[in-house]
Every structure is written in structure tokens, then in C-alpha cells.
Amino acid sequence: MGFGENVAKMQRGAVDRISELPEFILHTILSMLDTKEAGRASVLSKKWYDAWSSIPVLDFNPQYFQKYGNRRHNYDDDTVERFVGFIDKTMERYFTRKYRITKIYLEVPKVDEKIKTLVDKWIMIAVQNQIERLEIQISGIINKYKLPEILFCAKSLKYLNCGGVILPLYETMELISLEYFALRPETVDEDMLQKIISCCPLVELDIAYDIVFGPVWLPWMEKVNGRVKSGGIGTMQSNLQEYPLQKFVCSSLSVELPWPLIMNVVALKNLRKLEFSSVRITDDEISELSYGLVVLESLIISSCSMLKCINISSNSLKQLRITNSFGLEKATIDAPKLLEFLCGCEVETSLSVIRALDHCSAQFVTLVLNSVTTVWLFKLKKFLVQTNFFKSVVIELDTPPEIVVEEDQLRNVGTGAPYKLRELKLRGCRATSIWTPTKSSLVAFLNGLFWCCRPDVLSITTNLQDSASKLILSILQEKAECWKDPLKSLEVESIEYPRLLSHSSELEIRLRLSW
Structure with a gap:
């Protein structure tokens, strides 16, 4: 029995106490439901309808408009038209009545010039209505959608997760509240990525790589004649830029990357959290990063198959997690401030913890x-x-x-x-x-x-x-x-x-x- 049916059954009783709840509680209840169930609840009473029509969390998923019997993600023109029309009508209502929008999940199955214009309009409304969290996914690889400049003026935006879009370089960027940014490297211009890192000191950058796109030159790498080399700890260049980036997460959608990751510890001297997942990083690079990143507090390494013998030495490290590292043969840990240590490896691994806090949570x-x-x-x-x-x-x-x-x-x-x-x-x-x-x-x-x-x-x-x-x-x-x-x-x-x-x-x- 669905949520709407449960509430309707209760309403047949003497008193409908749920409908007497404050609107913000009704918003919380509706935000936990999928679009269909929330829509059913809206027909119960005027108060439920008002709460549903002003809910600050919007989930625009084309699956809810799919015709019965059609395969998932196989959207015909009629489905897309009804779906786009529903979004446009909803966003117009929020714009006219100035309802606040805290979160939007938007998945667009097809993009043409008309839909691009509409998506620009929806993002503009979201920015004006104080959007805090935006997840946008555009399907297809042809005529990719470029995120509009107004999005990068969203001072309230804290979370941005995008796929199938392009992030062009804009002069204006005021994402002062951005705390998390997830993207694929094929969607972003190198200069744009560098600007994001420079202008968003609070951001946790999460880049998911896919093997089909090949190497991507990150801004803290030096590109010389098409090759990549690291500035290293002792080879700092005079024009090397320092980045305020504090968190960086690097993960691969494939088993492993077809190229080694080389990072410049001098340019990333403010980094406090670093996470690698399924990345071809080497023993020497792990050692260099742990020693050279002097304020690093959290290091998470998962499914990095190239690691065999690592030496982690850090006077600032508080959290260390090494998981799914079943090819690891030897590890030496010297971290006098370590509070949390999780190690997932074979029982044959030679592990030595030289220094750590006595009350360290070790698992x-x-x-x-x-x-x-x-x-x-x-x-x-x-x-x-x-x-x-x-x-x-x-x-x-x-x-x-x-x-x-x-x-x-x-x-x-x-x-x-x-x-x-x-x-x-x-x-x-x-x-x-x-x-x-x-x-x-x-x-x-x-x-x-x-x-x-x-x-x-x-x-x-x-x-x-x-x-x-x-x-x-x-x-x-x-x-x-x-x-x-x-x-x-x-x-x-x-x-x-x-x-x-x-x-x-x-x-x-x-x-x-x-x-």
C-alpha cells in the first residue's frame, strides 16, 4: 500500500492529525517520497497540495513519465515532451510565487536547441531561488549542454554534481559556498578547472575518470611537450602557483587508469583531505604525497592495484584508510597524530606502525x-x-x-x-x-x-x-x-x-x- 493510500485510510477516521502538522514538516515528509507518491499525497487535501506545490526539493526524473512496457532510458519524443513540459510548468510556478529551492535533481534524456534554452531558464530560476544542491545529468554525447554563466554566480550553491555537460571558462565565478563538486574530466575545460580550484577554497573536488577518455592534465601538473612531469618537492619552479584546494577525491570508473597520477605537493600545500580509488598511483608517489603535504589530515586509498610497498610518514595525518589493497606486500606507518586507522589487506602483508596515538581506533x-x-x-x-x-x-x-x-x-x-x-x-x-x-x-x-x-x-x-x-x-x-x-x-x-x-x-x- 502506497503512502497516499495509507494517509487516505487514516483520513477516514475521526481526526486527520498529520494534515495539522506545520508546512515544513510536511515538506520533510514529501521530500522522502518519490515524485509519484508525493503527487498522490497532494490530492488528499488543500494543505497537502499546497505543501507539495511548494516543496523545496525537486526530483525531475524522466522514468516517472515512461510509458508502461517501454525499456528504461528508451524515451520517445512524446515522453520527452511531457516530461519537459512538466518541468517548465513547475519551475514557472516556483519563479512566480518565489518558492525557495534547496535541491534539484535534473536528468534530461535528450537535448536540442529548444531544450537547451529551457534548461538555461530553469537554472536561472534555481539560482534566483537560492539553490543549495544541484545534480544535473544530460544524456547523449552529441551537442552537449554548456552550463550557463549564471550558475557560477550562485553564492548559495554548496553541492554541484554534473555529468554529460560542458563547463566553459567564464570570467565571473562567485561560488563562495561550494563545498562539493563532482564531475567527469571530459566535461570541463582545463582553465575552467584551474579557476574552480583557485576560487573555491572550501570545495571537495571529486573527479571520476573513464578509461575511454584517456589522460587529463590536471592544473597542478606541468605539461611539457605533451608529457606530464611533476614539480616535485625539491624542484619548485619560480612561477608555480599555490592552490587553496583543501579536499580532493580521485576515482576511476574503470578498473584502473591507463596513466600514472602525478601531483605537485608544493602547489597543493593546503590540501587536508586526499582520496584515491582505483587509480594507478605508485609507491613512491604515495610516500611523496604523505610526506610533502604538510597539513594533510585524511588519506584514503582504495583498490589501488599498483601499490606493493608503501611508506607513509606524516606529522599531520589523523585519518588513514587503506582498503581493498590485497596486493600490498609491505606498509610502514609513521604518523604520531593518527586517530583512526583502517587497513584492508592480506594477512601475509608485513605491516609496521612506528608511531601513532595510543588511543588510535585501529581496525x-x-x-x-x-x-x-x-x-x-x-x-x-x-x-x-x-x-x-x-x-x-x-x-x-x-x-x-x-x-x-x-x-x-x-x-x-x-x-x-x-x-x-x-x-x-x-x-x-x-x-x-x-x-x-x-x-x-x-x-x-x-x-x-x-x-x-x-x-x-x-x-x-x-x-x-x-x-x-x-x-x-x-x-x-x-x-x-x-x-x-x-x-x-x-x-x-x-x-x-x-x-x-x-x-x-x-x-x-x-x-x-x-x-
Whole structure:
């Protein structure tokens, strides 16, 4: 039953209390609904209609105008005409009545000269009505739409995400409030990008690359005879410009970029947050950036396949995340102000933390692809003991694993006491892969983990249909002995549905263990 039907059912009662709510609360309710449901709610009463007609969050998605049976994104001329007409009528109403607009999502499936003129008009209205967040996506690669100059005079704009558009170079730019800017490099002129970086000191720049477009020369790189070279730390040029950019996110839509990323640490001396995802950055470049960016506070590295042996040294770094780095062989961390450290790598990785704060939140994430074996448990324990830094461990089961744990070998190995942990997290298999192990194999699995580490809290995130979680709970309730120290008692600390609102069937159970 949809939202409109639920409200209509309630209205048949004696009192309609929801309609008596203030308009700003009705706006909040309607902004959580898709366009169709919000439209249905508007017919319930005049107050609902007034709230819907003045809602500050606008979602213009052509899918809502698609004819039944048509494929998604296959929009005929009639659909486009009705869709464009609806947008124009809506924006005219907001312009005439001076309704405030805080957010617009606009997806245009086709662009011709007439539609270009209309989009210019809609953006002008949005700027005049104090737009704060704009997401615009233009489909097709022919006759790309150029964002109008008035958009870059939007002093209220905080968030800009655009695709399929061109950002030409304009003289005027007053995006003094811009905090986030996401774009693809094929949409922006190099000089325009340089101006954005220079004029928007608060901006977090998020550039998503696609392999089909090839190299893009970023403004802090020097271009010499079609090649790129970095000014480096010790080779500063006399005419080198300093940029006020504080945040930069670089990600690739493909597996990895076909060219190495070279950044000039002198020009980026104000950078505080730096994030790489699926970028072909090298060990030396990571070392140079961490050392040379003297005010860098956050460094996030994800799925960078070229990294093998990294040395991160920084006196300013507070947050470090290295995830999906399963090809990493060695890492040395020297960061005396480090408050948060998350490392996702293989248990064979040699990791050394020279300096960090004693109360640093350190979490190790490891991925189990096929099986849990005795050898793997040996390696995990050795990794934790030698690193002697992690407070929590996350074990992700990518697919239903085979458990091959030889308990006799573990009993007879004198490798010292289990590693003390604050929390051990077990993340179950994907919703499409149901794990149905036997009780004996799960006992071996748990005994092996507790031989390896001794957590104060055991957290289990699993699919509701997965019988493994029920077996784990029953085994723990039976107080299964863990050879050297038996489990005395356990209590349920919390049960949460972390993704319930996104229609996930997962739940998280946190158990406090007493040894």
C-alpha cells in the first residue's frame, strides 16, 4: 500500500492529525517520497497540495513519465515532451510565487536547441531561488549542454554534481559556498578547472575518470611537450602557483587508469583531505604525497592495484584508510597524530606502525574468499601479534567458505596467548549466497578464531535467511570450551537492522563475551 493510500485510510477516521502538522514538516515528509507518491499525497487535501506545490526539493526524473512496457532510458519524443513540459510548468510556478529551492535533481534524456534554452531558464530560476544542491545529468554525447554563466554566480550553491555537460571558462565565478563538486574530466575545460580550484577554497573536488577518455592534465601538473612531469618537492619552479584546494577525491570508473597520477605537493600545500580509488598511483608517489603535504589530515586509498610497498610518514595525518589493497606486500606507518586507522589487506602483508596515538581506533579488515584453514588462522594470529596495534578485526566472508580447521594442530602449537581484541566482527555472505555449515564445522571455526584472538565483543552481521547465525548463537550459549580458557558467559548487547530502510534483509548482533 502506497503512502497516499495509507494517509487516505487514516483520513477516514475521526481526526486527520498529520494534515495539522506545520508546512515544513510536511515538506520533510514529501521530500522522502518519490515524485509519484508525493503527487498522490497532494490530492488528499488543500494543505497537502499546497505543501507539495511548494516543496523545496525537486526530483525531475524522466522514468516517472515512461510509458508502461517501454525499456528504461528508451524515451520517445512524446515522453520527452511531457516530461519537459512538466518541468517548465513547475519551475514557472516556483519563479512566480518565489518558492525557495534547496535541491534539484535534473536528468534530461535528450537535448536540442529548444531544450537547451529551457534548461538555461530553469537554472536561472534555481539560482534566483537560492539553490543549495544541484545534480544535473544530460544524456547523449552529441551537442552537449554548456552550463550557463549564471550558475557560477550562485553564492548559495554548496553541492554541484554534473555529468554529460560542458563547463566553459567564464570570467565571473562567485561560488563562495561550494563545498562539493563532482564531475567527469571530459566535461570541463582545463582553465575552467584551474579557476574552480583557485576560487573555491572550501570545495571537495571529486573527479571520476573513464578509461575511454584517456589522460587529463590536471592544473597542478606541468605539461611539457605533451608529457606530464611533476614539480616535485625539491624542484619548485619560480612561477608555480599555490592552490587553496583543501579536499580532493580521485576515482576511476574503470578498473584502473591507463596513466600514472602525478601531483605537485608544493602547489597543493593546503590540501587536508586526499582520496584515491582505483587509480594507478605508485609507491613512491604515495610516500611523496604523505610526506610533502604538510597539513594533510585524511588519506584514503582504495583498490589501488599498483601499490606493493608503501611508506607513509606524516606529522599531520589523523585519518588513514587503506582498503581493498590485497596486493600490498609491505606498509610502514609513521604518523604520531593518527586517530583512526583502517587497513584492508592480506594477512601475509608485513605491516609496521612506528608511531601513532595510543588511543588510535585501529581496525583490520580481511576477506575470506573460499575457505578458512588452519594455515590461514596461523597467519592471522602472527599478523596481529607482530603488528600489535589493532583494536578490532573484521572478517568478511565473500562466499560460503569451506571450513578446514585441524584442531589437533592448533592445540599442540605453543604460539602464546590469544591476541586481545576489543571487537571481532563477522560479516556474513551476500544475500544471494546462503551459508549453511554443519555444527561441527562452525565449532571448529569459532574455536580457531578464539585460539587466534580473544574479543570482548563478538559482532555478527548476517542475512536473515542464513542459518549460520542461529548455529553460532546456539554454540556460544552452550559455552563451547576454547581449549585454554572456557567461555564463561555471554550477553546480547544489541540487535540492529543497519540497512532496514534500504530493504536489506541483514541484521547485526553484538554479543559481549566473558572469559
